[in-house]
Amino acid sequence: MTDTPVFLRSKVIVEPLVDRFYAWLHTVAPIQAAMNLAYLQVPMLESYVQSPQVHIAASDNPALRGGYFVNIGAERSAEVAELLETIKRERADMLRLAAAVAEAQELLRANATGFDLTPLYPKLPPELGGLVELAYDTDNQASVRFIEPLAYASEAYVESRQSVQLSLEPGTERPFILSTPRLPGPDVLELPIPFRHSGLEELFRARTTASTLGRLREALELDDAQAVQLGTLLSDRPSLSEDRHIEAGGRIRYFGHACLVLQTPEAAIVTDPFISADSSAGDRYTLDDLPDRIDLALITHGHQDHIVLETLLQLRGRVGAIVVPRPSRGNLEDPSMALMLRHMGFPVIEVDDFEEVPFPGGKVVATPFLGEHCDLDIRGKSTYWVELAGRTAYVGADSSGIDPQLYRHVRNHLGTAHYAFLGMECDGAPLTWLYQALLTKPVTRKMSKSRKLSGSNAEQAAAIMTELGANEAYVYAMGEESWLGHVMATTYNEDTYQLKQVDEFLTWCADHGIKAGHLFGQQEWRW
Numbered sequence: 171m172t173d174t175p176v177f178l179r180s181k182v183i184v185e186p187l188v189d190r191f192y193a194w195l196h197t198v199a200p201i202q203a204a205m206n207l208a209y210l211q212v213p214m215l216e217s218y219v220q221s222p223q224v225h226i227a228a229s230d231n232p233a234l235r236g237g238y239f240v241n242i243g244a245e246r247s248a249e250v251a252e253l254l255e256t257i258k259r260e261r262a263d264m265l266r267l268a269a270a271v272a273e274a275q276e277l278l279r280a281n282a283t284g285f286d287l288t289p290l291y292p293k294l295p296p297e298l299g300g301l302v303e304l305a306y307d308t309d310n311q312a313s314v315r316f317i318e319p320l321a322y323a324s325e326a327y328v329e330s331r332q333s334v335q336l337s338l339e340p341g342t343e344r345p346f347i348l349s350t351p352r353l354p355g356p357d358v359l360e361l362p363i364p365f366r367h368s369g370l371e372e373l374f375r376a377r378t379t380a381s382t383l384g385r386l387r388e389a390l391e392l393d394d395a396q397a398v399q400l401g402t403l404l405s406d407r408p409s410l411s412e413d414r415h416i417e418a419g420g421r422i423r424y425f426g427h428a429c430l431v432l433q434t435p436e437a438a439i440v441t442d443p444f445i446s447a448d449s450s451a452g453d454r455y456t457l458d459d460l461p462d463r464i465d466l467a468l469i470t471h472g473h474q475d476h477i478v479l480e481t482l483l484q485l486r487g488r489v490g491a492i493v494v495p496r497p498s499r500g501n502l503e504d505p506s507m508a509l510m511l512r513h514m515g516f517p518v519i520e521v522d523d524f525e526e527v528p529f530p531g532g533k534v535v536a537t538p539f540l541g542e543h544c545d546l547d548i549r550g551k552s553t554y555w556v557e558l559a560g561r562t563a564y565v566g567a568d569s570s571g572i573d574p575q576l577y578r579h580v581r582n583h584l585g586t587a588h589y590a591f592l593g594m595e596c597d598g599a600p601l602t603w604l605y606q607a608l609l610t611k612p613v614t615r616k617m618s619k620s621r622k623l624s625g626s627n628a629e630q631a632a633a634i635m636t637e638l639g640a641n642e643a644y645v646y647a648m649g650e651e652s653w654l655g656h657v658m659a660t661t662y663n664e665d666t667y668q669l670k671q672v673d674e675f676l677t678w679c680a681d682h683g684i685k686a687g688h689l690f691g692q693q694e695w696r697w
């Protein structure tokens with residue numbers, strides 16, 4: 171029955187992969203992907219192949235949660251060894267590129283002393299020829315600037331690395347995305363297609379609009395066995411929520427972590443889309459609750475819990491544009507989100523601080539984002555101000571209160587927000603946890619631990635509220651929901667510093683007559 175109407179089942183999850191590792195900005199953007207492959211993923215796989223038991227034991231140890239340990243049973247170690255060999259053989263160009271980046275940086279460290287940089291160009295490794303510019307800042311600190319669009323056209327961006335796994339939400343936590351490659355499995359439909367493949371759009375459209383097995387099979391280029399497997403992911407009826415649209419006024423729904431859906435009858439905005447597919451849990455909004463049409467998806471920054479391809483890929487074809495912050499153009503630590511998403515077939519709007527993007531009946535204004543990036547020169551980060559249905563929301567993501575005066579400028583420019591959504595992951599991971607592969611000069615443990623991925627603590631959040639002056643404050647983006655475990659790997663309990671800081675901030679809000687809350691699971695505001 172290949173021509174009866176079918177819908178994609180509610181509980182289908184998608185994992186976009188590159189060389190079987192979960193795809194995110196730093197494993198997709200070519201230069202950063204090469205660095206991560208060479209200096210993180212290959213060494214990690216080598217370590218696993220040497221002693222799988224060490225990795226398995228570490229993966230089972232709650233104290234080491236979020237560590238770089240491959241969580242794959244020893245009985246499959248031969249497959250991991252094969253993956254390692256395949257990467258070394260087929261990605262030799264990328265591994266050479268990574269070595270060339272390290273070499274170029276060493277060249278600058280040794281030779282860029284404030285004098286003419288021209289003599290250094292012939293000494294650059296050939297892999298970087300035509301791909302980089304060398305430049306000083308006004309303090310004579312030299313750096314390599316990558317001409318990123320060219321990197322996407324080079325051997326460093328090969329779409330054959332990309333594939334997609336489809337399966338049913340297991341209801342248990344998936345392995346940590348930064349450490350554990352995804353091997354094939356009996357319950358997994360493997361699609362060896364690039365992320366921009368139009369068949370994916372056809373597939374995900376079938377969440378809201380009927381398709382047929384025949385049509386999907388053709389769109390996704392499936393063989394017989396794959397078509398049978400796809401059949402298990404389909405249903406003869408949609409599972410959409412009746413109240414996913416509204417008929418009057420405005421509504422904001424918290425979908426978990428940093429994901430908010432802001433709606434009017436005529437428009438819908440989603441922030442940092444990361445949405446559960448587990449509709450049976452009953453304690454959350456899921457993809458079933460998403461409006462059919464989304465005008466704008468706002469991305470606040472490039473961390474793997476905010477630009478989440480497993481959700482974003484499902485929005486292609488139903489989102490007007492993805493709004494992303496403009497990066498520094500070419501810094502190793504600051505890859506362009508716009509370039510990555512455009513190569514995946516998304517319409518993208520890139521914004522600078524205080525630039526506006528209108529949508530029917532409202533507007534979004536990009537606002538500055540402070541800190542939370544280990545003091546690296548990363549400018550691809552933005553908070554947002556959203557006006558709709560007569561109310562305004564300040565979407566603060568992980569922006570910190572290291573200099574609360576910034577938020578006074580936001581208020582001076584834009585007025586007082588009704589709702590402020592603030593991240594308070596105030597004891598984030600150290601520098602090396604996320605950026606190790608990009609650091610070609612080792613940093614000490616002490617230095618790394620002094621530079622954390624931290625948002626606001628209680629005092630800073632209170633200072634933000636004082637300057638910003640919003641009517642209501644909601645702490646979000648804490649990574650606490652169970653369905654985020656494979657991305658967040660957080661370990662909070664009631665004694666955790668972060669949660670105590672949240673309580674302290676909520677007490678401060680109560681003392682100052684500000685309505686406030688700590689978001690968890692789901693919440694709705696309606697006016």
Ligand SMILES: [Fe+2]
Pocket residue numbers: 471473542568623
């Ligand atoms: Fe972050």
Ligand SMILES: [Fe+2]
Pocket residue numbers: 473475476568595647
């Ligand atoms: Fe975050």
